[in-house]
Amino acid sequence: MKVKIKRQQHPGAEPYWQTFDYDGDGNASVAAVLDYINYRDDIVDSDGNAAERISWECSCLQGMCGGCAMVINNVPRLACDTFVRDLKGSVITIEPLRKFPVICDLVVDRGIIQENLRKINTYIGEYHKETEKDHELEYQIGRCLKCGLCLEACPNYVKGENFYGPLFANDSFFVFSRSKGSGKQIKTDYNEHFAKGCSKSLACEKVCPMNISTLAAMAKMNRNH
Ligand code: SF4
Ligand code: FES
Numbered sequence: 001m002k003v004k005i006k007r008q009q010h011p012g013a014e015p016y017w018q019t020f021d022y023d024g025d026g027n028a029s030v031a032a033v034l035d036y037i038n039y040r041d042d043i044v045d046s047d048g049n050a051a052e053r054i055s056w057e058c059s060c061l062q063g064m065c066g067g068c069a070m071v072i073n074n075v076p077r078l079a080c081d082t083f084v085r086d087l088k089g090s091v092i093t094i095e096p097l098r099k100f101p102v103i104c105d106l107v108v109d110r111g112i113i114q115e116n117l118r119k120i121n122t123y124i125g126e127y128h129k130e131t132e133k134d135h136e137l138e139y140q141i142g143r144c145l146k147c148g149l150c151l152e153a154c155p156n157y158v159k160g161e162n163f164y165g166p167l168f169a170n171d172s173f174f175v176f177s178r179s180k181g182s183g184k185q186i187k188t189d190y191n192e193h194f195a196k197g198c199s200k201s202l203a204c205e206k207v208c209p210m211n212i213s214t215l216a217a218m219a220k221m222n223r224n225h
Helices: 030-038 113-120 129-142 149-153 168-178 184-195 203-207 213-223
Strands: 002-007 014-023 069-070 075-078 089-096 103-106
Touching: 002 129, 014 203, 030 089, 030 213, 075 149, 075 203, 113 168, 129 168, 129 213, 149 168, 149 203, 168 184, 203 213
Parallel strands: 002 089
Antiparallel strands: 002 014, 069 075, 069 089
């Protein structure tokens, strides 16, 4: 099997593709494939040329931290939760998320997610008995990894523009619900930074590793306009 990786030495460098051979476990995750390539004594590409170790991010290796979000065979996914056996063909293509600046190889700067959430002052408040019916959705949204896969898949999200993307719609509902329905400002921010720009493609839901229903959050927020 071949593993084709889009590489970039540093933020200003030209990206290039490099292919490696993989003859390890067919049940391995893509994260394990990257480890397999990286932990050989001498790393060589499939042409036999010496190669640098591949930079990529991970922490939990069990789909809980979002660190390993990348584009695998053209689909935004978590490397630790994507398995070789489920990928078609004899080549695995791995790229960094395309909507975030590359730091090195598969490591990107996702700081914009936190910056945008900070701008509109999202915070985790308390559960309120009055909104008990919403607790299930709040719980679901609270599992968001801030991995950015939904921003990668969303056709309307462009870095630095006014539209903050699906994870922001989810967090808006979270904040609204916990402000006992008096969150006037969050409704204004939701309209400005999400409702105006969303075309309801729902590409976000297809890639979310936590199966968060952006549509459910949107329905709640739109009802509260
Ligand atoms: S909503 Fe899903 S895809 Fe988007 S950041 Fe949260 S966990 Fe990732
Ligand atoms: S390493 Fe944490 S989600 Fe993959």
